[in-house]
Amino acid sequence: MDSLTVLVPVYNEEAVIGEFYRRTVDVCETLEGTRFELLFVDDGSSDRSIELVHDLIQDDPRVSLLRLSRNFGKEAALTAGLDHVDSDAVIIIDADLQDPPELIPDMLKLWRQGYDTVYGQRTERHGESFTKKVTASAFYRLMARVGRFSIPRDTGDFRLLSRRAVNALKSLPESNRFMKGLFSWIGYPQVALKYSRDPRHAGDTKFNYWKLWNFALDGITSFTTLPLKLASYIGVLLAFGSFVYGAYVVVKTLLWGDPVPGYPSLMTVILFIGGIQLMFLGVLGEYLGRMFDETKRRPLYLIQEHVRGRETERKTSVIAAAGESVK
Numbered sequence: 393m394d395s396l397t398v399l400v401p402v403y404n405e406e407a408v409i410g411e412f413y414r415r416t417v418d419v420c421e422t423l424e425g426t427r428f429e430l431l432f433v434d435d436g437s438s439d440r441s442i443e444l445v446h447d448l449i450q451d452d453p454r455v456s457l458l459r460l461s462r463n464f465g466k467e468a469a470l471t472a473g474l475d476h477v478d479s480d481a482v483i484i485i486d487a488d489l490q491d492p493p494e495l496i497p498d499m500l501k502l503w504r505q506g507y508d509t510v511y512g513q514r515t516e517r518h519g520e521s522f523t524k525k526v527t528a529s530a531f532y533r534l535m536a537r538v539g540r541f542s543i544p545r546d547t548g549d550f551r552l553l554s555r556r557a558v559n560a561l562k563s564l565p566e567s568n569r570f571m572k573g574l575f576s577w578i579g580y581p582q583v584a585l586k587y588s589r590d591p592r593h594a595g596d597t598k599f600n601y602w603k604l605w606n607f608a609l610d611g612i613t614s615f616t617t618l619p620l621k622l623a624s625y626i627g628v629l630l631a632f633g634s635f636v637y638g639a640y641v642v643v644k645t646l647l648w649g650d651p652v653p654g655y656p657s658l659m660t661v662i663l664f665i666g667g668i669q670l671m672f673l674g675v676l677g678e679y680l681g682r683m684f685d686e687t688k689r690r691p692l693y694l695i696q697e698h699v700r701g702r703e704t705e706r707k708t709s710v711i712a713a714a715g716e717s718v719k
């Protein structure tokens with residue numbers, strides 16, 4: 393019998409947990425030859441999400457909870473969940489019901505055909521603003537052009553991963569994790585499952601445009617050095633252009649003189665070059681900041697509580713203070 397874990401990252405989703413559980417269990421109970429569990433990974437929720445998951449655990453031993461010590465971000469929550477599953481296949485799905493659990497049987501069917509990754513590819517994105525649709529489309533197309541490998545367009549975290557794919561992801565040590573890129577980076581046979589994405593069932597999205605901008609920066613800097621190369625190319629072009637323009641000024645002054653001071657054009661050139669330099673100093677800072685995070689080797693997450701069904705195992709963080717470790 394195959395085993396399946398439905399991995400559900402949760403952050404302040406009290407409005408949808410009950411309906412998500414009902415729909416997902418209804419689907420999973422129809423799966424023949426498959427033993428399933430639901431693993432909720434709480435990423436520092438401040439509402440009643442944890443309480444609701446505990447109530448589910450009391451009624452259903454197939455439900456588990458992995459509670460992080462604070463909000464580490466969705467990428468860390470996904471990593472924590474993948475580190476703690478031991479099933480034959482894992483399906484990652486958000487609790488907001490934008491990604492329909494009813495597609496789980498189709499994903500399993502494709503997995504049994506030999507695919508290690510079955511990713512949901514959105515044909516429509518209902519309930520999302522025009523701005524978000526346009527920026528998301530632009531980001532995926534940008535990554536397709538500048539990345540060293542192909543990241544499928546219009547895909548999120550909704551996907552099935554085989555045991556082999558999960559083990560490959562667990563072997564990747566980096567701290568700055570752009571999971572959509574890592575899912576593609578590992579390779580192995582992958583296939584798209586097209587679907588129409590629904591609006592949120594209830595509650596509000598946890599992503600704003602500032603978070604999405606930083607998310608895009610993580611994706612670009614994690615999988616391409618093109619911004620650094622671009623800085624070099626523009627620097628060479630500016631240096632060459634400055635040399636040609638300087639030669640022109642010298643020749644013109646020697647032949648015809650130059651009674652006009654040229655203050656406006658001089659300031660324009662200085663401000664332009666200064667702006668370019670500051671912009672690419674920022675690019676260098678982004679890469680250096682990520683290198684700094686990697687060298688510290690801090691854990692990606694800390695676990696406050698791990699509950700499996702009715703059996704509770706509490707795991708406290710290891711805190712280093714004055715040379716002592718307290719567990």
